[in-house]
Amino acid sequence: MMSSNPYLPRLAEVLEVKEESPEVKTLKLKLKEGRMKFKAGQFLELTVFGVGEAPFTFSSSPFNLESFEVSIAKVGSVTGAAHRLKRGELVGVRGPFGNGFPLEEYKGRDLLIVGGGIGIAPLRSLLYALVAERSEYGELKLLYGARSPSLIIYKDEWEKFMEKDVEVYLTVDVGDETWRCGPYGPCGYTHVGVVTTLFDLVKLNPEKCVAFVCGPPIMIKFTVQRLLQLGFPASRIYLSLERMMKCGLGKCGHCNIEGYYVCKDGPVFPFEMLKDIPHPF
């Protein structure tokens, strides 16, 4: 439940800080009062007191009502301050905001999840939601890429998703001596090349499959091109987008793209809605 004043942050305690990579930390948070009920794909506004507020998608399972997680890449002032937070400290949270992934519509379908960089954060939440009801869906495939092996995050979780019948394909732009290519455990199929090169390794049935994509704009652009070439209809390609935000509520206009507010109408959009917009990503 949101606070009655959506501009007023609620207090949350940092329960745990996990270093996922040299660039990303995951904060486990718990509201001081009440519970955070959210859908995979929704986001919150996080305040680091004395520094500022920034939007982050939930990266944890929406079925865990006791605590919730955000995974934060350090890029500037708020994210830098979030990386310095310690267990027991308090932050402010507003939300949940946005629409989330439309999972109910796609029960029985095959699902393809494609993530790049920190874009894997909302997709991790999506994966947890899907494996909690694994028998409701068909084939589940994940394609995830990072720039280098040290930047692959959630390393200890991929094997657990594979045990839940998720096909996991990981790739890095540049490998190193720790990165062995091929169908080797424990992390699924590992590869070197940009995310779209993984499409050569997977078998997909575009008539039955729905794609969910999140990552840097250039990755989204080439992934969408590839999905369309494969025969995915624009209505079954979902993109989770980022824009500069302030209110998170569809009021201030900061996140406007051609009449849509990313914070309110998104951040998850079917490509069908965006395909006639000149630079949607």
Ligand SMILES: Cc1cc2nc3c(=O)[nH]c(=O)nc-3n(C[C@H](O)[C@H](O)[C@H](O)COP(=O)(O)OP(=O)(O)OC[C@H]3O[C@@H](n4cnc5c(N)ncnc54)[C@H](O)[C@@H]3O)c2cc1C
């Ligand atoms: C809906 C939504 C969900 C997001 N989810 C996550 C998430 O799960 N994990 C995560 O690490 N990040 C996420 N982001 C991006 C995150 O909000 C920005 O990285 C953050 O606002 C930067 O704040 P800062 O004060 O550290 O950076 P600043 O000091 O303000 O800026 C540092 C640099 O980051 C750029 N920047 C700032 N905000 C954004 C933005 N919204 N998009 C792209 N570039 C930006 C600035 O242009 C500048 O180059 C999300 C953004 C949105 C809109």
Ligand code: FES
């Ligand atoms: S952030 Fe204010 S309208 Fe979207």
